Amino acid sequence: MTSELPTTHLKGVGSNLAQKLTKLNIESIHDLIFHLPHKYQNRTRVVPLGELSAGMEALFCGQIEAASVVYGRRRSLMARISDGTGWMTLRWFYFNRNQQQRIKRNFWISGFGSVRHGTKSLEIIHPEYRISADEPDDITADSLTPIYPLTEGISQTKMRDLVNQSLVYLPDLEDYLAIESLTESLPNLTKALQRVHFPSDPKSAMTLMQGTDPAQKRLALEELTAHHISLKRYKRKRQKRQSPSLSAGFAQTSQFLNALPFVLTTAQKRVIAEIETDINQQLTMQRLVQGDVGSGKTVVAAAAICQCIGAGYQAVVMAPTELLAEQHLTTFKQWLTPFDIKITWLSGRLSAAQRKSALDAAASGTAQLIIGTHALFQDAVEFSQLGLVVVDEQHRFGVSQRLALINKAAPGVVPHQLAMTATPIPRTMAMIFYADMDVSSIDELPQGRKPVETVLVSDTRRDELIHRVFNACQAGRQAYWVCPLIEESELIQAEAASKRAEDLTKALPNLNIALIHGRMKSDEKNTIMRAFRDHKVDVLVATTVIEVGVDVPNASLMIIENSERLGLAQLHQLRGRIGRGEIQSCCVLMYHSPLGKTAQKRLSMMRSTNDGFKIAKYDLELRGPGELLGTRQTGLQQLKVANLVRDRDLLKQVESLGKVLMTDNPEKAKGLVDRWVKHAERYADV
Ligand code: ADP
Ligand code: MG
Numbered sequence: 031m032t033s034e035l036p037t038t039h040l041k042g043v044g045s046n047l048a049q050k051l052t053k054l055n056i057e058s059i060h061d062l063i064f065h066l067p068h069k070y071q072n073r074t075r076v077v078p079l080g081e082l083s084a085g086m087e088a089l090f091c092g093q094i095e096a097a098s099v100v101y102g103r104r105r106s107l108m109a110r111i112s113d114g115t116g117w118m119t120l121r122w123f124y125f126n127r128n129q130q131q132r133i134k135r136n137f138w139i140s141g142f143g144s145v146r147h148g149t150k151s152l153e154i155i156h157p158e159y160r161i162s163a164d165e166p167d168d169i170t171a172d173s174l175t176p177i178y179p180l181t182e183g184i185s186q187t188k189m190r191d192l193v194n195q196s197l198v199y200l201p202d203l204e205d206y207l208a209i210e211s212l213t214e215s216l217p218n219l220t221k222a223l224q225r226v227h228f229p230s231d232p233k234s235a236m237t238l239m240q241g242t243d244p245a246q247k248r249l250a251l252e253e254l255t256a257h258h259i260s261l262k263r264y265k266r267k268r269q270k271r272q273s274p275s276l277s278a279g280f281a282q283t284s285q286f287l288n289a290l291p292f293v294l295t296t297a298q299k300r301v302i303a304e305i306e307t308d309i310n311q312q313l314t315m316q317r318l319v320q321g322d323v324g325s326g327k328t329v330v331a332a333a334a335i336c337q338c339i340g341a342g343y344q345a346v347v348m349a350p351t352e353l354l355a356e357q358h359l360t361t362f363k364q365w366l367t368p369f370d371i372k373i374t375w376l377s378g379r380l381s382a383a384q385r386k387s388a389l390d391a392a393a394s395g396t397a398q399l400i401i402g403t404h405a406l407f408q409d410a411v412e413f414s415q416l417g418l419v420v421v422d423e424q425h426r427f428g429v430s431q432r433l434a435l436i437n438k439a440a441p442g443v444v445p446h447q448l449a450m451t452a453t454p455i456p457r458t459m460a461m462i463f464y465a466d467m468d469v470s471s472i473d474e475l476p477q478g479r480k481p482v483e484t485v486l487v488s489d490t491r492r493d494e495l496i497h498r499v500f501n502a503c504q505a506g507r508q509a510y511w512v513c514p515l516i517e518e519s520e521l522i523q524a525e526a527a528s529k530r531a532e533d534l535t536k537a538l539p540n541l542n543i544a545l546i547h548g549r550m551k552s553d554e555k556n557t558i559m560r561a562f563r564d565h566k567v568d569v570l571v572a573t574t575v576i577e578v579g580v581d582v583p584n585a586s587l588m589i590i591e592n593s594e595r596l597g598l599a600q601l602h603q604l605r606g607r608i609g610r611g612e613i614q615s616c617c618v619l620m621y622h623s624p625l626g627k628t629a630q631k632r633l634s635m636m637r638s639t640n641d642g643f644k645i646a647k648y649d650l651e652l653r654g655p656g657e658l659l660g661t662r663q664t665g666l667q668q669l670k671v672a673n674l675v676r677d678r679d680l681l682k683q684v685e686s687l688g689k690v691l692m693t694d695n696p697e698k699a700k701g702l703v704d705r706w707v708k709h710a711e712r713y714a715d716v
């Protein structure tokens with residue numbers, strides 16, 4: 031196919047530019063055709079200032095009413111502009127003398143930028159702009175402006191030119207989904223691609239911006255089907271692999287379960303049975319256990335581990351953070367040493383000699399259970415007879431990362447695989463992103479849990495809350511103070527948290543207050559979390575880094591600032607850090623008034639339920655899967671056009687298309703996967 035030609039075949043592409051393009055996974059002209067705009071800018075209309083709202087990207091034009099340099103926390107140049115319908119502020123943190131002289135009262139300024147809430151009005155920071163003495167003539171564009179993902183050294187203009195050149199090869203493309211009735215109502219592949227790259231029809235502007243245009247639907251259908259097939263194929267491939275049957279180990283599991291100090295929930299029993307059925311067979315288990323925070327996933331994993339060890343094989347537990355791994359170590363030691371099970375700890379903090387002895391134990395088989403962070407398993411660890419790999423907090427890992435982890439953990443052999451996540455995934459989404467796994471749900475909490483009480487408090491009452499923290503700590507409890515800042519930047523978040531820690535230290539001189547944030551080294555973070563766990567710290571001021579499952583039962587109070595800006599799934603995860611002990615816990619959602627309608631609804635939702643599934647479902651509808659699955663979900667970020675919430679209606683079709691293609695047309699199925707999921711597929715071939 032001529033579209034398989036290398037990019038150097040295009041005008042203006044030398045080896046240098048071709049090299050840069052590979053950073054975007056673009057190697058051929060075909061790849062360029064499928065390098066889709068990730069959004070559009072609407073420069074076809076000047077938005078009257080009175081119609082602006084936060085979150086919008088807009089073409090604006092207005093007359094400068096006042097401009098001056100202001101000295102707040104950071105020096106900035108501000109211009110207030112108006113157009114008769116309303117006004118807003120433009121703001122520059124970086125500016126030179128020349129700019130300062132040109133941005134002056136009575137001049138006209140027009141341009142483009144994203145609108146956000148400022149201190150006094152809506153504002154645009156660092157807009158693209160032009161100054162003129164008189165009201166400018168028409169500044170609008172004829173059609174939507176597609177915006178492409180870029181890499182260093184390639185501009186939008188260049189990218190647009192390259193895509194434009196590539197579209198000549200459109201007729202070469204094979205339309206894999208040209209299957210009778212299944213895609214009939216949507217435009218064909220060529221039309222769809224043309225429209226998303228060159229949206230010339232002004233009528234489709236709205237739908238394209240929203241991502242609901244039939245052209246986008248058509249491509250989303252391809253993309254989702256490709257991902258679905260890729261995982262299915264991966265599953266099939268692995269299913270053909272043999273893993274050891276662990277049926278001989280069940281006596282060990284029974285012993286373990288009988289010795290537990292609590293009664294298992296019905297859901298736990300059911301999931302344990304599902305896992306048992308899997309690992310009794312010689313086919314590789316690939317099971318995901320999802321269950322709300324505190325639903326008791328660890329004990330379920332422990333049951334499987336016992337069976338594995340009882341059958342004479344080794345088991346591995348991987349956690350995303352050192353602290354969580356350490357917590358597992360403590361739990362498993364407590365549970366399993368009575369049965370004489372040998373546990374080995376693989377930590378970044380081991381001395382060279384300790385590490386060597388741990389590795390030796392794994393290789394010789396004297397270690398029966400090996401616990402550590404996933405990072406530690408990325409170096410070659412050898413096992414004598416590995417039977418089971420448990421991955422905790424699975425949602426922290428993307429699809430490809432997950433596959434890579436398992437492959438690295440056990441080169442050569444295929445252990446059974448058990449993943450655990452506290453992020454509930456609706457069935458439809460699981461179908462696409464966990465199609466290579468079977469899913470079990472622990473949909474019930476152990477009896478006798480005191481649900482966390484949740485209250486909403488305006489941030490004008492901060493002093494009262496400080497007092498409340500004081501009281502809790504006086505009574506021997508501990509508290510979290512979370513300040514997730516609105517800013518994307520970790521630096522600014524860290525600054526805000528530091529500032530809050532300082533304030534609290536001043537206000538509460540008798541308490542030990544510690545700070546933890548994402549810019550600290552992981553060693554530092556671990557030390558602080560450990561101190562908090564051991565009650566050497568009363569109040570932990572944190573950004574959202576504490577989200578992942580650390581168990582400090584004595585912490586009974588959590589204050590979350592700016593709660594209205596956080597996703598519900600994230601709030602729920604945060605809140606899950608408390609309510610882990612006997613004490614009645616309280617979560618205070620601090621907000622900044624006035625609360626919008628949606629914000630009010632969302633926060634009341636948090637107040638009215640502790641059910642993670644309900645919350646996740648609601649959040650999914652409001653904000654999309656990125657929030658639910660976490661931004662680190664690399665697998666999801668690779669989606670080019672599809673959006674699992676917006677395109678929910680396609681999922682049924684995806685399933686049937688997947689089936690048809692895989693059974694009747696394996697060649698087409700492969701072509702589709704190669705087109706959309708090159709990288710994931712590479713893992714599948716390992
Ligand atoms: P998560 O699902 O969030 O990982 P854990 O496995 O850490 O939850 O369990 C939370 C706590 O509940 C642990 O202290 C665990 O020992 C306890 N637990 C688990 N199952 C039960 C049960 N059926 N009854 C009472 N407590 C339980
Ligand atoms: Mg857990």
